[in-house]
Amino acid sequence: MDGIKLVNVGKIYTVEKEQVKVLDGIDLNLPANKITVILGRSGCGKTTLLRLVAGLETFEQGEIEANDVKRKAYVFQEDRLMPWLTVRKNITFGLKDKVINHQKIDEIIEMVGLEKFHSAYPRQLSGGMKQRASIARAFAYDPDFIMMDEPFSALDFFTREQMQKELLNIHQKTRCSILFVTHSIDEALMLGDKIVVLEKGIIKSEYEIEEKNHERDLLDNKFLNLKKQIMNDLKVI
Ligand SMILES: Nc1ncnc2c1ncn2[C@@H]1O[C@H](COP(=O)(O)OP(=O)(O)O)[C@@H](O)[C@H]1O
Numbered sequence: 001m002d003g004i005k006l007v008n009v010g011k012i013y014t015v016e017k018e019q020v021k022v023l024d025g026i027d028l029n030l031p032a033n034k035i036t037v038i039l040g041r042s043g044c045g046k047t048t049l050l051r052l053v054a055g056l057e058t059f060e061q062g063e064i065e066a067n068d069v070k071r072k073a074y075v076f077q078e079d080r081l082m083p084w085l086t087v088r089k090n091i092t093f094g095l096k097d098k099v100i101n102h103q104k105i106d107e108i109i110e111m112v113g114l115e116k117f118h119s120a121y122p123r124q125l126s127g128g129m130k131q132r133a134s135i136a137r138a139f140a141y142d143p144d145f146i147m148m149d150e151p152f153s154a155l156d157f158f159t160r161e162q163m164q165k166e167l168l169n170i171h172q173k174t175r176c177s178i179l180f181v182t183h184s185i186d187e188a189l190m191l192g193d194k195i196v197v198l199e200k201g202i203i204k205s206e207y208e209i210e211e212k213n214h215e216r217d218l219l220d221n222k223f224l225n226l227k228k229q230i231m232n233d234l235k236v237i
């Protein structure tokens, strides 16, 4: 698989007869098997970009080439589980009965650490566990590409750090392609093979991170320097 390529993509919303350009001239490669992070402040166009790539939104300008990508899955900011279904039923809900491979579903449930809770209902789960179930649901669909829109931003600091590590472990195992949106610089530094800084609908900068250890030390000078650079790009220093 080659990944997804955006060429000169632009998106306009019309609000009260006024046209607002939300994305402008986006040229971007989303490489296969990697984690690409879109980073930017609230309102800069991150969700719009994700929705365009997911095919959930039309756009006026440019092209998105995703010829080899057959199956895309989407993880939302909120967990969107169905309260009347167990964890397992939530995970298999969108799948046709005939295609459910129960052994594979067991493996996915184990991968996200919910094996003891497969028959629990969402109200019996913590926020982190609900997000794990949402991630499992995305993987059960057997996607080529997973889009995640700030999936950990409702979690407390410790749970969030743990979820980031778990996502990296899952990525190591599956080598799936991920497009991950966040407004947290640290989260971007922790997860991204590639970090794309978005500002007011325009790509401000891009960074590729080569790192052998998949658990990164953000206090290492390399990451501190990169953080300063990104803070500078985002004008927070
Ligand atoms: N359906 C819509 N109609 C009109 N404007 C929208 C719509 N969705 C988003 N916007 C506007 O587009 C801009 C980018 O929004 P969004 O992509 O949600 O940003 P982010 O996810 O980075 O916070 C914002 O100014 C927002 O108000």
Ligand SMILES: [Mg+2]
Binding pocket: 046, 047, 048, 149
């Ligand atoms: Mg958003």
